[in-house]
Amino acid sequence: MPLTTREPGASQGPGPRGGLTRRTVGGLLWAAWGKGAQAVLHLLVLAVLARLLSPSDFGVVSAALVVIGFSAIFTQLGLGPALVQRPILEQRHLDTAFSFSLGMAVFVGAAVAAGAPLVAAFFQTPQVEPVVRVLALIFPMQGLALVAESLARRELRFRWLANIDVAAYGIAYGVVGVGLALAGWGVWALACAELVRVGVRTAALIVGQEQRPRIAWERAAFGELMYFGGGFTIAKIANYLAVQGDNLVVGRMLGPAAL
Known part of the structure; x- marks a missing residue:
């Protein structure tokens, strides 16, 4: 049974075009707020962490996240944007997307964890190996949140999404990251902060979405x-390589500290 037969984000009241336009503009403004607030938080947290951690600590985590970010593309295969854009969305679409993304997230996470020695060898930095294995826990968390985040975007709940991102970053890096760095955890302060950020974001997305997908599959x-x-996946792979490709080369040639 269709969940909706309207265009994503369409208003149910009078003047749907005007209502949708206002919601879209408002969404863009809230998205800008989220990016801006995170940028400010990032600068503040970085100013503190730079005094507590070494460039190598930042480089090791950056190298690991380059691999994690690229691998994450294959856990979703563009299903999130497809859920947002599809005019008629049914429960079977949600269940199938959830089941696939969660299954692929577990598989890719296990593969990345198993391949951590190869990542460390590529960057010629043994410290990268345990960090990659721990950060591989990000994949199943992202798999759990795929449908919830996609539905929030479909409903133009950009204010909610922006506030989640800002709060998750502040808690993870401003509280956990700085706290662990002060306690002398070194590179693990950053790794744990990233895990907390994704975990808080995932929990908030799931709690804030009423629609609950099930484990089910339909070809x-x-x-x-x-x-x-x-098509979205191919474009995303190309874009990621264009943006992060230099980090792979720099990390390989000069070591993670250069990142």
């Missing part, structure tokens, strides 16, 4: 979602 629903998601 037809998957094909309908991948009709859009496949």
